[in-house]
Amino acid sequence: MIRALALIVTTVIALFCASQQAGAADWLEPGKYPEADSKESGELHTFGQAETLSGLSVLEIPDIAGMTATKTGNGYWLASADGQVFAFGDAVHRGDLGAISVTAPVVDIAVTPDGNGYWLVTSEGIVYAFGSALWRGSLGHLDLQAPVVDLEPVSTGYGYWLTAADGGVFAFGDAEYLGGLADH
Template structure:
């Protein structure tokens, strides 16, 4: 039986404008980043996107988190600041040392697109759109050679192999790049997509993977099975609100998807466990990710709000705090 919840609204993200900085770093008193209201090029001597580098970093908000439950998750923002919650541990991030995001002189323009956990939760990988894979407590098995991609193509998501000895990197055009023991099982480079690829998930045994387009198109490879897509159930309908994540069920006989308003699409044996429109909730900022959490799913919004539809405990969020850069991805501690 196919269960679909479709409530779509247009959401907009307001990006802070770059404004005039105080005359000196001493007057500001802390590090500043590209996109911050007090950032200015004269404060950034080496042009790496971080000004006042000798001053403390006050950009990460202080937040509450519940520990000792065995549950946890990591959020990451677009310039590489990682926020652990619950029993998830922070082992470093691309924002530390500050300004290190990206592999070259254009590093200040690179943006994080994905964080994924190792199989035991002891570490994680972070992918940025310059193709760099950052590894923390896990093997670094290579990064994307951007010269092999089209000019308008960027890495957009990644998935690790079950043994943490490989990973797939997927691009906005559906190209698949393999590292370590990951093997290619097909890609979308021969097709013109209606929406860029924005998420991926590998099967637990590594024998297949899904790619998800922003229009809700689902592409299954290897042993991954196709159970339906948004264009299939809403033919000819252009969504006002992009789809942002896909989560297979534990039986692998279905999957959930989430739109940026928190509306949930359920296919195959995916039971409908709830959505934000179903609760009468409009997120302050758009939902940008969805991951498995216990027997259900967990959503994250770009302001760090967490929405938990599962049997696992809620262990904290950044919702209501001043987050200096939009959250772009979330990963759950395995075993939760």
């Protein structure tokens, strides 16, 4: 919530500054900014009587690895490669990896059939469960030939499949193994 608020405040300030640049600007006129002051790099500068922006922190946007929608379709979760989860709309934040250091990037997020939880999976096949999501196993003990790229839950919520980039499929819980590309 704080990260989203910081991003909104930063965006509003940037839009305000850009609107102030639209008119004729004089370096000595308070509250006006010359067009040369806007930077493609995102830097904002103040001149004249404008207050400094030094109290604002810069929000780094993480690498987003996956997205899943709520059952209602009125919200969704975004998962970053480092395991942060961001909830939007009617999605409820059920937890994330926070300060836990992952050994491989998170590559997917999947919602539970009841909509009250989600799983995160890393490229090594490590699965993390939050909310009503049930942990049914991981691939962390295996030396994979290709990274895991997807987690798909079964309709009961009591299992899931992991899919590797080479077409390998791994079943956990009540998910039934039905074959993979190695079987063709």
